[in-house]
Amino acid sequence: METVRFMAWRFLQSLFALFCIITITFFLARAIPGSPFLDEKAVPAHLIDLMKAKYGTDQPLQIQYLRKIKSLLSGDLGPSYGNKGFTVNEIISQSWPVSALIGTVGLALALSIGIPIGVLAAANANTRIDYTLMTLAMAGICLPTFVIGPLLAKWLALEWKWLDVAGFENSTAWILASLTLGLYYSAYIARLTRGSMLDVLSRDFIRTATAKGVSRMAVLFKHAFRGGISPVVAYLGPALASIIAGSFVVESIFGLPGLGQHFVKAVTNRDYPLIEGTVTLLATLVLIMNFIVDMVQVWLDPRSTLKS
């Protein structure tokens, strides 16, 4: 019962947050100077007026807003101003699977590299192993994706010819993209895991377990691990949401048709419907992930309750 009440409450909270985000995005997007109808070659003033009338942007903002909410409720995100062959729904349904694939694989890689490294470093705290691993992780955090990406492209694709350097259809370049994201995030996850594992390992119950003669492996994985990865899980929620919503940089480096590029290009083009569509999607993902994370954390750490 308590769980149901908690879930219902969180659902309502999320809905309200989503509504606020959509409203703020709507007005912010239109507050940016510049117009979607301007072009490098000047468009005569009378044509700009005609286009505004055609697209309804000549109406008062509150009327445009009400129209927007109405169409959103029916699940229609509207046509894209910058890509006139597609609706925003079509753009998202074509692009999002690409980003979701790259992101999910990338994050899985990040976890499978980052967590073992973090645990290993914590288990060997302040030894040479620890220093080496953490230096590597620090380097990984400092190297942005636009440096790792082209490096991987150069070696894995152009020099050794294992993978394709760009493209999605019949192409292996998405693996490079996942790898780029995975390496970048794994460094952060490794440091996070190490820190919280060290924190847990210094607790009394660990000392008790060790004193009782529990083996080192059992202490690490049976007693410390669950508490140790709790911060990683908390971090994972928003990280997963943003990573599967696409990365502008990585998609641009490997020429991938993901959603990440639309976040940036929609703003550049003042493509209001696409801005609203992408932001709504990302916000929904973040809210869902946060909700899941809350549930998982209760399971991981029985001391925390649904109320907290």
Add this chain to the structure above:
Amino acid sequence: MLNMINSSRSFNRVQSFIQQGTIKARAFVFVAVFFASCEKRESKVDRATREGILLLANGGEPKALDPHLVSSVGDSNILRALFEGLVTYDPTSDSVHAPGVAESWVPNADFSEWTFHLRNDAKWSNGDTVTAADFVYSYNRILHPDMAAPYASMLFFLKNGEAFNKGKITNFAEVGVKAVDPHTLVCTLEDPAPYFPDVVKHTTWLPIHGPTLEKFGKMTDHFTNWQKPGNHVSNGAFQLDDWKINAHVKVRRNPHYWDTANVKPNGINFLPIDNIYTEERAFRGGLIHYTYSLPSNMIEWYEKNQPEVLQIETYAGIYFLRCNTTKAPTNNVNFRKALAHAIDQEVIVKYVTRGGQKPASGFTPPSEGGYQPPNQIKFDPELARKYLKEAGYKSGADVPSFTILINTSEAHKAIAEAIQDMWKKHLGIKNVDLGNQEWKVFQQTIQDIKYDVARAGWIADYADPSTFLNMWKTGDSNNQTGWSNPEYDRLLKESAQLSKAEERYAKMFEAEKVLLNDSPVLPIYWYTRVYLISPDIENWNPLILDNHPYKHIGLRKGASTK
């Protein structure tokens, strides 16, 4: 239980496999085969060459596949493959007019009325015949006020075209285009235009298939499904096969095209790669036949190591600065001239842009055997300082502060910094600032003429100097400097009445001198196109407008030897 047995069995099998002495040999063979297969795998470009498919990087994602909704160069590349206009491009020269849907065309005595005779066998990709009425329908659509087509002004050549577009007249029958019979189209022009066949090659003059359009919506709708693969109908050498956003536009041979026997490629994949480093890597990785551009810092490497794939060609475009002639200090003609003559264009093309660009001594790029612009703007610090004195400044230090505005980009910034430095060095102007604005904000600022000096570029729409000179007429929407000179307007108007090319060019030359004397614009350099192209491509010739008719482009392994 069963599972356990199974897993222990397979475990045993693995164990025995490992214990066999040949394991190293097996591993070696496996690895060797893996790498051999990697090495020998046919590259995408090789496969496409074999299958006759051109793989072309095309800058960004097209805005639409509807000729009445686009304006960019990349979009028009795709539309040129899908559609065919009355007159079309020749693979060897921009000044040659290849027959398209029209087999022949004749002007009247003063070039104000053109009669196009359409071929009988021109077909849409669904098998319908292309008729003169299709062209009338299309021109009605693009000019219709309800359509609000961004580039409708290209059809203001037609008599009453502008009046109809602005809603001053509502009956399209009054606009200067008539289908006399299904295969005869007559265009009556606002002003005589001896170069009209050049104009009708442009994307905005392509025909569209009315019945298809209206199957999915109203004539003037922007957002309907007619552009979707399977629905799209076109009349060019190719038809739409597939379109995925940010991934590709695939076009394949149109079996109904009248000249399909002479169409060389079986299809083209246009790839929207807007990261110039990514497309260069894609070229090196054997994924594309052609890059849309090349980063300037890589030109030198290709010149040295792979000159056979590097192309540097003259391109009909100019990089220049606009001056705001409505406010100080740039409202002073002598001051503008001082600025113009203090720019060392040679240094900019040699050390900043590095792509073989030519210093612009006039505004209109010179064309071989055609129009030559006045050779007037030259780097001359002495002359520049003289003009500065005449502008009423004892020294550059007295000049009030002003800003060079650019749209945010490293390339523009480098050029603007060089110019800022030159004005400091040669004129002693201390108060030149650099300002940058995001693209759409920049466009708004330019349109509202709220800048001092701003960067600009212009690319020819068609092969005639008027595409560079008409924009400086009083009140033209592309003028955006506040500059106006009745003498200039008069000379251009007179030039439009002249039918002989030499006489027209002479008048335009006079007009351009007026423009350069007043210097509302400071020419910097004439463009080049710098790109990479696979040796498999044949019959790809340098074209000053860069509008390649794809049906003539052949594909053969190692075909071209430079």
